[in-house]
Amino acid sequence: MFEIPMPFIWLIVAVVLGVIEAVTVSLISVWFAIGALAAIIPAYFGVPFWGQILVFLAVSAIAFAFTKRFFKDVVRVKKQPTNSDSLIGTDGIVTAEIENLNGSGKIYISGLTWSARSADGKTIPEGAVVTVRKIEGATLIVEIKELAEASEE
Numbered sequence: 001m002f003e004i005p006m007p008f009i010w011l012i013v014a015v016v017l018g019v020i021e022a023v024t025v026s027l028i029s030v031w032f033a034i035g036a037l038a039a040i041i042p043a044y045f046g047v048p049f050w051g052q053i054l055v056f057l058a059v060s061a062i063a064f065a066f067t068k069r070f071f072k073d074v075v076r077v078k079k080q081p082t083n084s085d086s087l088i089g090t091d092g093i094v095t096a097e098i099e100n101l102n103g104s105g106k107i108y109i110s111g112l113t114w115s116a117r118s119a120d121g122k123t124i125p126e127g128a129v130v131t132v133r134k135i136e137g138a139t140l141i142v143e144i145k146e147l148a149e150a151s152e153e
Contacts, residue, residue, distance in 0.1 A: 006043035006052065010036050031067075035060030087132045091145055092116075098124040098142070107140060115139045 014036035017029040038059035039052045047055075087109060098105030098118050107116040107130055118124050119133050119141050130142035 006049070007040045010040045010043050010052070010056075014040075031060045031064040032056075034063040085135065087114075087140065088134060089132065091129055091131050092140075092142070094124055094126050094128045094130055097126050098130075107142060109140070116142050119143045 014033045017033035017036060021028070021030045021033060035056040035058075039056040042052050042055050090109060092107040092109030092114070094105070094116070095108050095113060096104060096106040098107075098116050100117050100121050100123075103117075105116045105118070105124070106113050108114075109132065115138060116130070117136075117139055120143060122144075124130060124142070124144050129145040131145050132140045132142050134141045
């Protein structure tokens with residue numbers, strides 16, 4: 001019967017793990033692919049299978065320990081600020097009463113009307129001046145600053 005030499009088996013394992021890494025791009029199997037490549041060496045020299053496994057595990061762990069931080073920095077997904085992020089901290093005027101339970105409320109800010117919700121869950125009357133605290137989707141989360149009528153006096 002035909003027997004496949006162990007170095008070729010480790011090469012196949014490394015290639016399969018490399019393909020899995022390329023498909024998933026999750027930085028999980030790359031460490032084991034490196035370990036499988038290293039295990040080819042003891043396999044070539046006839047080291048028993050348990051020795052090959054030890055080399056595989058040790059090199060995988062070392063590769064993980066020394067390169068995980070580097071890959072994490074290189075592949076880090078950075079938040080890309082948008083124009084709407086510039087609204088955080090700015091003031092607007094409530095044009096339709098903000099009522100979180102009803103899912104209603106609008107504010108006028110920077111020349112546009114936005115859907116708005118109260119940060120503390122309280123109802124905010126029409127005409128109130130509010131400050132944007134954060135953005136969730138296309139809805140501004142606001143807190144009351146003062147009543148617009150009071151500031152006009």
